[in-house]
Amino acid sequence: TDSSRHVYRIASIPGDGIGIEVTEAALEVLKAAVQKSGKYTIEATHIPWGTAFYKETGSYLPDDFRSTLKSYDAILFGAVGAPDVPDHISLWELLLKMRGPMQLYANVRPIRCFTKPRLDAEPAHLDWLLVRENSEGEYSGHGGRSHVDQNWEVATDTNVYTRHGIRRIMKFAFEAASKRPRKHLTVVSKSNALRYGLVLWDEVAKETAKDFPDVTWDKELVDAMTIRMVQKPWTIDTVVGTNLHIDILSDLAAALAGSIGIAPSANLDPERQNPSLFEPVHGSAFDIMGKGIANPIGAIWAAANMLEWLGEQESADAILNAIAHVCNEKKVTADMGGDLNTKQAAAAICEQLLK
């Protein structure tokens, strides 16, 4: 290998369950991408954080996790969650502790339909870019329980929004929309019912829009947005919404487009002070763990997004084209109607990539 090649240092955190299998598959595809390009190399370091680590050490993440991660260019993440640890513990102690506190505030979830939509629509109608506010709102972590176990027990969760936090995600979303052919942004909200944070959300959207005269935009309530996705998918291009709203809408979008198994999620720090984190949308799926049947495309697409973020657009495009090709040829796992296992499905993508 040529020593003048740029080296990207990647932290690979497979985590739990099928996270381990799909991350392995994604690393295989990254190797093929390196081979094909010849311009850069990737040095992936395995980091064993996850439920096994927690059971050994008592924490999901070591105290100095941020400084450890700072030395990497990006993070490739699998999944977290295990049947014997409550999800609100495993997720808050690992995944959500990286997303929020590391200021990975822009969560980008592209939707593409590589097969047949589950709706009466053209595949091309399902080419969307969903942008999720990833650092505050419903996932602020504020709240508590009083009078536990009494009949008059009260529990609260407070959604915290800041003008700063909304402004930066709106800027990011308008910018993302301006780079797409249709240049249209839909701002999702629920300001008719949530009278404080989401009224501020709408106000900041309106202000930010002034700085992007080339982007057309509209507003949609989150409930009505589900109807629009089903009934008028062609009216949608880029979408921005709160942490919870896009959590819900991105799963719906992936299902309508064919399979949740292929959807990727990029957790970005647009200011590039922290390494960004790339993961499949699906979780650890313990029910199919170890069977070697998990769909690797979500993790592979996430790896492609990572290359794009690092500046390797050509490699990213090549991986996406290879994904489109294997989907078209049904060289995919059973959840998408194919008969390949995880390794074979990844190998099919590598093969197509190197053709």
Next chain:
Amino acid sequence: TDSSRHVYRIASIPGDGIGIEVTEAALEVLKAAVQKSGKYTIEATHIPWGTAFYKETGSYLPDDFRSTLKSYDAILFGAVGAPDVPDHISLWELLLKMRGPMQLYANVRPIRCFTKPRLDAEPAHLDWLLVRENSEGEYSGHGGRSHVDQNWEVATDTNVYTRHGIRRIMKFAFEAASKRPRKHLTVVSKSNALRYGLVLWDEVAKETAKDFPDVTWDKELVDAMTIRMVQKPWTIDTVVGTNLHIDILSDLAAALAGSIGIAPSANLDPERQNPSLFEPVHGSAFDIMGKGIANPIGAIWAAANMLEWLGEQESADAILNAIAHVCNEKKVTADMGGDLNTKQAAAAICEQLLK
């Protein structure tokens, strides 16, 4: 008319926009139901609350609205909202002020597919009963804004859950499930991210389940629930969720089943201390107001649910059958592929009812 007939006193609040047209249509169908049954009569009193009333008097509801409404057996509601009043004002001052403070805590939204689903599924797969907690949670109204207009502005909305509030909606939902042929309840939550209120939600679900050994039940996260609705609709029967979660899922469900224009919403006080309120799910739709083209089925189905609640099951069933019949014959409005206007579509249902 026979003086021995029972008289139901109904408060009719058409409200704004197409609310006025569809309520008129629903009242026509109620007249036909009375005629067909011969066992009861309905005395509907028009109450003019809505945006016009607000512009005249400065409030959406008079101060004594609760005592006014207490003298009725039920409320037939149209819609509220006008382009020149911010939605968070009109809705909180009228609709949400009746739902929450009147303790109409059980919001019941049936889904049926009278035409063709928008999915690759059988119409019979889309026979669901969605139960929405209607008095607390995300719609508690707690919150505020600090440092308004400053760069460091903070806005909060607090979701407030009580054990009492969760317990009563769970009891209601398990009971509702136990009365349906499949006796299955799905409890929707997001307790992996919302660590206080929704963890309590899950705990109370588990406790309540013990009292209903004849009901099978499972849990689903709200994001995953959208996938299940799209991919495995036949696994769903009765569903219970928070105020916001079912707000979103019920719009999605109605869209998947064919049309949001037919979906009804019953806002019930199961303790019968207050009159319950029946409305279509759709809003005031100012864009089509006055054109006479609004789909009246949502309001008519809501009226059928009202009769059911009042004990007139036979009439309720007859209206539902008439709705199914006109949908099948395409004697419906344009949004459902027919060519009737609002009045004609209602007349077709009356005609079928009286056959």
